[in-house]
Amino acid sequence: MSQNYDRRKFLAELLKFPPATIVLGVIGPVRLLAAAGTDEYEPTEHYYAMGIRVEECIGCGKCVKACKLENDVPDEPYYFRTWVERYIVYTDGEVQVDSPEGGIHGFPPVADESFPPVAAGKEILRTFFVPKLCNHCDNPPCVQVCPVGATFKSQDGVVLVDEDYCIGCRYCIQACPYGARFLDPRTKTANKCTFCYHRITKGLLPACVEVCPTQARVFGEIGDRSTPLNRMMRMSHLEVLKPHMNTEPKVYYTALDGEVR
Amino acid sequence: MDPEHLAQLEAALGQVTGFIYPNEVELHWSILIVIYPYLTGLVAGAFILASLEKVFKVKALQPTYRLALLTALAFLIVAPMPLQAHLGHPERAFEIFLTPNSASAMAMFGFVYAWYLMVVLLMEIWFDYRADLVRWRQNDKGVMKLVRWLISLGSRDVSPAAVAFDKKAVQFITIVGIPSAFLLHGYVGFIFGSVKANPWWSSVLMPIVFLFSAIVSGISMVLLIYYVTTLLRRKELDMSCLDALASFLFYALIIDLSLEALDFIHRLYESEESIEILEQLIFGKLFLSLTIVQILLGTIVPIVFLAAARFSELPNEMKRMIYFVAAVLVQVGIFSTRWNVVIGGQLFSKSLRGLTAYKLEFGGQEGLLVAIGLLILPFLILALLLKILPPWEDAKTDSSELSEAMTEAEPSEASSLS
Ligand code: SF4
Ligand code: SF4
Numbered sequence: 001m002s003q004n005y006d007r008r009k010f011l012a013e014l015l016k017f018p019p020a021t022i023v024l025g026v027i028g029p030v031r032l033l034a035a036a037g038t039d040e041y042e043p044t045e046h047y048y049a050m051g052i053r054v055e056e057c058i059g060c061g062k063c064v065k066a067c068k069l070e071n072d073v074p075d076e077p078y079y080f081r082t083w084v085e086r087y088i089v090y091t092d093g094e095v096q097v098d099s100p101e102g103g104i105h106g107f108p109p110v111a112d113e114s115f116p117p118v119a120a121g122k123e124i125l126r127t128f129f130v131p132k133l134c135n136h137c138d139n140p141p142c143v144q145v146c147p148v149g150a151t152f153k154s155q156d157g158v159v160l161v162d163e164d165y166c167i168g169c170r171y172c173i174q175a176c177p178y179g180a181r182f183l184d185p186r187t188k189t190a191n192k193c194t195f196c197y198h199r200i201t202k203g204l205l206p207a208c209v210e211v212c213p214t215q216a217r218v219f220g221e222i223g224d225r226s227t228p229l230n231r232m233m234r235m236s237h238l239e240v241l242k243p244h245m246n247t248e249p250k251v252y253y254t255a256l257d258g259e260v261r
Numbered sequence: 262m263d264p265e266h267l268a269q270l271e272a273a274l275g276q277v278t279g280f281i282y283p284n285e286v287e288l289h290w291s292i293l294i295v296i297y298p299y300l301t302g303l304v305a306g307a308f309i310l311a312s313l314e315k316v317f318k319v320k321a322l323q324p325t326y327r328l329a330l331l332t333a334l335a336f337l338i339v340a341p342m343p344l345q346a347h348l349g350h351p352e353r354a355f356e357i358f359l360t361p362n363s364a365s366a367m368a369m370f371g372f373v374y375a376w377y378l379m380v381v382l383l384m385e386i387w388f389d390y391r392a393d394l395v396r397w398r399q400n401d402k403g404v405m406k407l408v409r410w411l412i413s414l415g416s417r418d419v420s421p422a423a424v425a426f427d428k429k430a431v432q433f434i435t436i437v438g439i440p441s442a443f444l445l446h447g448y449v450g451f452i453f454g455s456v457k458a459n460p461w462w463s464s465v466l467m468p469i470v471f472l473f474s475a476i477v478s479g480i481s482m483v484l485l486i487y488y489v490t491t492l493l494r495r496k497e498l499d500m501s502c503l504d505a506l507a508s509f510l511f512y513a514l515i516i517d518l519s520l521e522a523l524d525f526i527h528r529l530y531e532s533e534e535s536i537e538i539l540e541q542l543i544f545g546k547l548f549l550s551l552t553i554v555q556i557l558l559g560t561i562v563p564i565v566f567l568a569a570a571r572f573s574e575l576p577n578e579m580k581r582m583i584y585f586v587a588a589v590l591v592q593v594g595i596f597s598t599r600w601n602v603v604i605g606g607q608l609f610s611k612s613l614r615g616l617t618a619y620k621l622e623f624g625g626q627e628g629l630l631v632a633i634g635l636l637i638l639p640f641l642i643l644a645l646l647l648k649i650l651p652p653w654e655d656a657k658t659d660s661s662e663l664s665e666a667m668t669e670a671e672p673s674e675a676s677s678l679s
Contacts, residue, residue: 076267076270077274077283077286078270078274078283078284078286078287079284080283080284083282083283085280096280097280097612097614098280099280099282099283101283102283132282141456141457141458143364144364144365145364145365145366145367145456146362146365147356147357147361147362147365147367147368147370148353148356148357148360148361148362148368149360149361149362149365165353165356166349166350166353167348167349167350167351167353167354167356167357168348168349168350168353169347169348169349169367170289170290170349171365171367173284173289174289174290174456174458174459174607175456175458176458177457177458177611178282178611179281179282179283179284179285179610179611179612180284181284182284182287183287183289183349185263185266187349188349188350189349189350245457245458261611261612261613261614
């Protein structure tokens with residue numbers, strides 16, 4: 001407050017001198033122009049994607065929480081832009097999947113006798129966590145079906161929804177094979193992960209990536225050699241979800257189990 | 262946020278079995294989307310029935326020709342309403358016309374609908390009724406005279422040449438109309454059939470299955486309406502017409518059942534990764550509405566009834582009753598068919614690991630009350646259409662008989678109109 005006042009006072013004093021006014025008058029626009037030159041975002045120069053290292057995820061749910069906060073996703077456990085699933089494979093081959101409240105509070109422990117299947121004498125073969133989100137498909141069925149084009153693929157490879165345009169028909173929700181979309185109960189329009197578009201276009205990381213304590217989530221661009229994602233893509237064996245759907249997802253998983261759908 | 266909606270989601274969450282994606286707790290296409298294909302199916306079916314008379318010259322169906330056209334129109338007027346009411350933003354619906362996404366099956370709805378309403382149905386009705394409208398007008402008074410003048414667009418010519426032209430026009434439109442009717446409902450099937458994410462919907466057979474179930478529903482609905490209106494007018498039911506309707510209904514049901522069976526066997530035999538969850542669906546949540554209502558009561562029982570009545574020597578009284586009951590059962594069956602497709606397709610998770618539930622709301626935008634209203638509305642519209650454009654044979658030539666008939670049916674209204 002006081003700093004503001006001081007600056008204003010200083011400027012007011014300065015304005016009393018005509019030469020100063022001229023100097024300020026020139027500097028202002030020049031700085032603006034310079035800013036426009038460096039900061040302006042050019043979507044065609046980017047092509048975003050995400051990597052998820054299943055073996056690193058500890059199911060803490062921090063990403064789910066961060067996403068809800070960052071993107072103003074409704075609190076209720078029916079609306080998620082990202083969520084975490086837990087897979088428990090038993091020695092008899094049975095697979096159990098859960099995602100209590102999207103995994104936002106983490107998961108109840110399974111190793112002890114209080115976990116029903118274990119209590120019933122079942123033995124666990126392996127368990128793992130799988131974070132999920134919109135795959136920003138390169139061949140997105142949600143975009144194909146939207147009757148008005150409210151869902152679209154931007155030039156930088158991010159699938160977005162224009163909420164001023166969406167008529168709320170929910171065809172896209174039906175068409176997404178991954179359950180990545182929901183209808184925002186407040187706006188009555190389709191909603192889903194944007195890779196934190198408001199952040200990445202400023203050079204920041206998506207909120208979920210930012211908070212992940214184990215770096216299970218890796219963000220970057222395809223084709224850009226210097227991003228961590230590209231290192232991951234070079235070094236690992238990659239999988240995508242439901243490849244037979246031919247949606248060409250751009251969320252790449254390492255160590256993805258065949259059980260994951 | 263709407264607390265009632267949240268309570269409903271909570272209840273749904275409580276009924277989930279297995280694993281579903283967290284966003285799947287909310288079921289997005291409600292009973293209104295069940296009604297939509299039900300209505301368009303009736304439109305397409307009634308129109309195809311009308312075409313049988315015109316194009317394939319099935320003379321026995323003459324008494325139901327105009328009735329079928331008006332039925333199609335009444336249902337077509339209501340068909341887009343459930344869609345509109347279901348949108349999150351009904352006020353933006355016109356965007357579908359202004360900026361349609363040409364890749365979207367749903368975006369084509371407006372055009373298919375407009376084509377069918379404007380080019381096919383209204384034109385056919387107009388040419389078919391034009392000469393009658395001109396004649397009726399001469400004895401009309403007051404509002405009715407004005408209405409009929411408006412509908413006939415002021416047309417006056419009843420010369421043989423003009424009437425002959427009408428006939429030709431009707432013939433031509435019907436020929437265009439048959440593929441259009443196929444398009445109208447086949448297209449609705451495509452909306453579901455093309456969703457590759459959903460193994461219950463995704464099928465090339467879907468448009469064809471929809472089409473034949475549409476024909477079944479249209480024939481049985483016209484049969485019911487013909488039956489009831491004739492009784493209300495205290496006229497004789499034309500038995501050869503009823504027999505013809507019953508035969509066509511019978512054959513259409515056989516084809517319909519065969520297609521459904523083919524679809525079922527195909528799925529079972531291919532046994533894709535979705536088969537397990539679909540089995541759970543069919544023998545669990547959908548057992549009543551699919552196996553019992555749709556297949557047994559809505560298809561097999563009517564087939565047996567119709568066969569028994571049509572191809573036996575029962576007295577006409579008995580036959581009629583059996584036809585009527587069969588047609589009612591078919592309607593119930595077709596409604597369940599739509600339910601099983603639309604709701605059934607959303608009861609299992611796309612993770613193929615669990616099932617969820619649908620609880621029909623009572624009030625509210627997508628509730629039972631709205632649904633019932635939308636199912637009654639076409640009949641009210643039809644009643645009005647029957648007043649303005651009486652489809653009865655006896656109305657065709659002589660308008661004095663017509664007013665008599667109307668007075669008989671509903672004395673108070675008829676007198677106030679004429
Ligand atoms: S994951 Fe679903 S919502 Fe995301 S782009 Fe693919 S189809 Fe669309
Ligand atoms: S809900 Fe909105 S974004 Fe989704 S298909 Fe309909 S109009 Fe498009």
